[in-house]
Amino acid sequence: MELDKRFNWTHVEDDIRLYALSLGISFRQIPMDDRRSMHCLPVTAFPTPLHKSAFQLANNLQPSINELIHKISTNHQFLEQTLLKLPDEFVAKLFNIYETVTKEGYAASHQLGIFRSDYMIDEHQNLKQVEVNTISSGLCAMTQQVTKLHRYTLKYYQGLDDDQIDRHIAVNKSLEHTAQSLIDAHLIYSSNASSSAILFVVQEQEANVMDQKMIEWKMKPFVQSFRRSFRELDNGNISLGPNKQLLLTVGNEMKQEISVVYFRAAYSSSCFRYENSWKLRLLIEQSRAIKCPSIQLQLAGFKQFQPLLSDRTIFDRFCCHPNADQLYDTFAKFYTISPSSRDMVAENSSGFVLKSNQEGGGNNVFGEQIVAKLDEMLNQNEKDAHFLM
Amino acid sequence: MELDKRFNWTHVEDDIRLYALSLGISFRQIPMDDRRSMHCLPVTAFPTPLHKSAFQLANNLQPSINELIHKISTNHQFLEQTLLKLPDEFVAKLFNIYETVTKEGYAASHQLGIFRSDYMIDEHQNLKQVEVNTISSGLCAMTQQVTKLHRYTLKYYQGLDDDQIDRHIAVNKSLEHTAQSLIDAHLIYSSNASSSAILFVVQEQEANVMDQKMIEWKMKPFVQSFRRSFRELDNGNISLGPNKQLLLTVGNEMKQEISVVYFRAAYSSSCFRYENSWKLRLLIEQSRAIKCPSIQLQLAGFKQFQPLLSDRTIFDRFCCHPNADQLYDTFAKFYTISPSSRDMVAENSSGFVLKSNQEGGGNNVFGEQIVAKLDEMLNQNEKDAHFLM
Structure with a gap:
């Protein structure tokens, strides 16, 4: 544009960055340098054009994706077959919690999923699904603020009027929707326990604290929330009541009943470094609090399901929506890790990405590094913790 | 409270600080560490109680103060007598600009003053005026945001409802009023030059950039503004047109007519370190752009007038408002710097403050350090650049 x-760009860049900061588009540096400082998230100055039909398709597909995830999460056999064979200690420990609560009988009446389906756009403006996040789906608040930022930059640096902007920028209510879904879950839980509160399980040091805080603030007129790391939950600070209520110790030994547990941690092994984290994760799952997500929804989000679902026969078992074909078309092609796929990559390494099952990004391998990594994995028989697309 | x-306070403090940051209550560290970072301004978690009558009095007195400043600014003899005797190079240089433009004939049809009267509250809840700022009066945006912050903390950490908060917290429109006064000045200037813009003269590195940016953003639907330091204005980047229009070079040699110059720099000698600053300050004053403030309004704000106005005979020459008595009562007692006032301080140093004429804070001397400073000043005959209260 x-x-x-x-x-001139120096002034414009400074203006846009400060406007972004005034909207709270910011992160905390980790390791934490200073609790009083926030840093501007890297954002584009102007929105990236996306064909309207692609945007509408993504919207239309989301209910089918939600249902697909739900069906996977309730299919014990499919979860077991797919996940138990993984040589991944993190998955094994999550699965262990899942099996324990399944045997005990699941205490919560409901579960909450806040999912984010990530896409890339191919050269023909087709959506290609990268992954579906079923736990700690972040940036709902930040993206809503970025929409405000882009309305500002389009107006004052591109000269668009409000009507033109309305035609070009979609309404973004992702923060409201996220907050409302947590409130809805809270109301389902607490129709007869209105003094209960929502627990955010967070990392001890969290870069995306502003994104999370905005959800808290949006909910605050309706429900109180508490942020706690696993470390803060330990030493008896959460416990189960006689009816498996989840009780959080707040202030001077007061017990606060928790209606909804919203996980903004526990999505990867790095979130479980504190020694008693796994015990606490199990305790939470055993409670009757509504979990966002439940252990089975978290399991259903593992990327290991993606290559399986790219097999149309398997896909059809889990998706019978009228738009099933459209959804299937957004799936990327997957390859199992084998000597033959290794050779295929060696011929055109820039056309592939090697992904890890774990969440949180940063574990992907690109380009010429893929072959070396594949060789290593084939030698050590580690192939099930990664996949190739 | x-x-x-x-x-617990650790969580509350973090929550309040992040809420403040999300409202833009922030400053940039100077020397500038990183243009992408902002730091939370130090603010109280809850509002500081102030008796309603004291607040209303401050509001009621402001028009009289504005008129008082205006009358001083138009009294050539009083300005000259008071300021020319000061052994202060900064004042002398400003006065030189004032004399030059007075002799040439003042080109602007109007001037704009945005003043801030600072008070302390004595033990009987009486207002005591500390100073009146007539240039670069800062924090109008930040204080408006702090009001929002305090509404939040009162609601969620003190349990007040909206009605109670409305009764206890005054409506704060200081940002709107500041922006509107600049827009009004712009409209007065540009009834026949609607393509003109507002120039912010700023420091090269500015801690309070967010406070200034919020004014810009508030005005943006109505008038474009440009931020420039003296260095950026040099090398022909501002010039006078045939009718003394102030012309700013923007982009690729375009000349942008300036309607209003808003000084957020030029308030102390440290703002004039760049070599051609004084020439540029004169050029701006010679233009027909409306200055906020004009050179004479800046001069009228020097603290040297405070001790003079605490003489009721002099005060009455400049203030004949019905509330003159009330205004006069807010003035602190002033003492000229002399051997006898030095001895008075030596007996009770905690009851005094030694102030410099210059703006920007940080030049005050307190407690036991006053006597040493007074001795130094009496020896070097520097007494006119400071005063004792």
């Missing part, structure tokens, strides 16, 4: 000739 | 027993 071309800039109004009166402006 | 007592905190709800369910909360």
